Amino acid sequence: xxxxxxxxxxxxxxxxxxxxxxxxxxxxxxxxxxxxxxxxxxxxxxxxxxxxxxxxxxxxxxxxxxxxxxxxxxxxxxxxxxxxxxxxxxxxxxxxxxxxxxxxxxxxxxxxxxxxxxxxxxxxxxxxxxxxxxxxxxxxxxxxxxxxxxxxxxxxxxxxxxxxxxxxxxxxx
Amino acid sequence: xxxxxxxxxxxxxxxxxxxxxxxxxxxxxxxxxxxxxxxxxxxxxxxxxxxxxxxxxxxxxxxxxxxxxxxxxxxxxxxxxxxxxxxxxxxxxxxxxxxxxxxxxxxxxxxxxxxxxxxxxxxxxxxxxxxxxxxxxxxxxxxxxxxxxxxxxxxxxxxxxxxxxxxxxxxxxxxxxxxxxxxxxxxxxxxxxxxxxxxxxxxxxxxxxxxxxxxxxxxxxxxxxxxxxxxxxxxxxxxxxxxxxxxxxxxxxxxxxxxxxxxxxxxxxxxxxxxxxxxxxxxxxxxxxxxxxxxxxxxxx
Numbered sequence: 001x002x003x004x005x006x007x008x009x010x011x012x013x014x015x016x017x018x019x020x021x022x023x024x025x026x027x028x029x030x031x032x033x034x035x036x037x038x039x040x041x042x043x044x045x046x047x048x049x050x051x052x053x054x055x056x057x058x059x060x061x062x063x064x065x066x067x068x069x070x071x072x073x074x075x076x077x078x079x080x081x082x083x084x085x086x087x088x089x090x091x092x093x094x095x096x097x098x099x100x101x102x103x104x105x106x107x108x109x110x111x112x113x114x115x116x117x118x119x120x121x122x123x124x125x126x127x128x129x130x131x132x133x134x135x136x137x138x139x140x141x142x143x144x145x146x147x148x149x150x151x152x153x154x155x156x157x158x159x160x161x162x163x164x165x166x167x168x169x170x171x172x173x
Numbered sequence: 174x175x176x177x178x179x180x181x182x183x184x185x186x187x188x189x190x191x192x193x194x195x196x197x198x199x200x201x202x203x204x205x206x207x208x209x210x211x212x213x214x215x216x217x218x219x220x221x222x223x224x225x226x227x228x229x230x231x232x233x234x235x236x237x238x239x240x241x242x243x244x245x246x247x248x249x250x251x252x253x254x255x256x257x258x259x260x261x262x263x264x265x266x267x268x269x270x271x272x273x274x275x276x277x278x279x280x281x282x283x284x285x286x287x288x289x290x291x292x293x294x295x296x297x298x299x300x301x302x303x304x305x306x307x308x309x310x311x312x313x314x315x316x317x318x319x320x321x322x323x324x325x326x327x328x329x330x331x332x333x334x335x336x337x338x339x340x341x342x343x344x345x346x347x348x349x350x351x352x353x354x355x356x357x358x359x360x361x362x363x364x365x366x367x368x369x370x371x372x373x374x375x376x377x378x379x380x381x382x383x384x385x386x387x388x389x390x391x392x393x394x395x396x397x398x399x400x401x402x403x404x405x406x407x408x409x410x411x412x413x414x415x416x417x418x419x420x421x422x423x424x425x426x427x428x429x430x431x432x433x434x435x436x437x438x439x440x441x442x443x444x445x446x447x448x449x450x451x452x453x454x455x456x457x458x459x460x461x462x463x464x465x466x467x468x469x470x471x472x473x474x
Binding site for chain 2: 003004005006007008022024026027035089094107108109112114145146147148149150151152153154155157158161
């Protein structure tokens with residue numbers, strides 16, 4: 001039992017000076033279009049949601065619509081929608097491809113960013129951890145691509161996709 | 174897509190979390206096709222083993238196996254066989270029949286099927302029979318593969334990437350990950366401050382999984398304690414804040430994190446049986462590393 005070891009260098013606690021901490025950009029809108037609708041031409045929808053439509057989308061999806069999603073019409077049928085959701089710990093831009101009949105074809109995460117803004121910037125809140133900080137070369141910005149940790153829920157993206165489907169039903173169909 | 178080296182990296186919401194797949198060393202078009210094939214495999218695992226989908230193989234098993242033997246697909250059977258093996262070696266600490274406890278605590282939807290006063294089931298009530306048949310010895314057994322199927326999906330996705338000719342890559346299902354073909358560094362979240370990392374570990378042709386209390390979600394408001402239940406007591410874990418396990422397969426790493434969360438130092442024999450290693454954090458702020466991994470890390474630093 002006492003075979004377990006401790007590290008000579010204690011656990012480093014590395015805070016980047018400004019939020020966000022972990023994040024990855026996977027796709028631009030153009031790249032996501034090519035991944036979901038290979039070879040197809042997409043043109044901006046050009047329409048605008050009315051206040052009534054927005055209200056109906058919020059009601060149907062049970063999710064607020066802070067910002068209008070970007071919508072493209074896909075040549076040969078289908079829709080390409082870029083939208084974003086804000087979770088408790090994360091901020092996510094995602095793309096969803098819908099078939100001509102409004103079924104979900106594919107979902108791709110475009111950008112994932114963990115943001116704890118207020119907490120991290122709050123010096124008093126941070127001070128409680130200062131004693132534990134060690135000089136560790138670990139940098140969190142561009143260097144950290146792979147993170148192991150408890151599972152973060154993707155529930156907010158699921159809700160965002162539901163909102164995109166509601167947008168189709170109410171404004172595109 | 175834009176990262177250095179010619180690596181393609183994509184992410185999709187799957188298995189209730191974010192599944193990230195990276196493929197390096199191939200022309201971009203081929204890398205994308207390989208990643209699509211790997212995502213398809215993860216979707217298939219989700220279709221078969223989801224607790225939440227009433228159409229899944231697992232849901233059918235939970236509905237019918239107390240009445241008659243049910244034949245399951247080869248993947249579901251493999252996961253159940255691995256769950257049985259970890260259950261046996263850990264002397265019952267790892268148990269995929271704790272779903273009723275989780276339901277009673279509000280971590281899983283639905284009502285606990287066990288009648289009031291009746292003892293909860295254990296994996297000893299699950300029979301794995303020839304020809305991929307599964308039968309429950311009694312009513313009230315309910316399986317949840319949430320503590321092992323994510324790792325299995327990672328292993329299947331890695332196999333799909335390799336089949337497609339990817340020389341080096343990574344699959345990360347919300348923190349349960351596996352790398353192949355060359356060393357990669359993986360950061361572990363700090364258990365008291367999950368937006369920061371506390372260690373960066375080199376990993377080569379191996380899997381790493383972490384269980385922890387942070388980010389725990391439940392259907393009802395209350396404390397955020399991870400949905401990890403001691404099958405012997407029905408209680409949630411409180412002594413270990415986070416456990417990270419390194420193993421050959423992600424399925425094993427995934428399952429063994431629960432044993433370390435529940436048993437701390439006493440999990441060492443189980444880890445050694447599977448040639449696995451662990452780092453864990455206790456609630457009193459101590460960090461512990463299993464001896465073999467510790468020696469390797471001290472050498473590499």
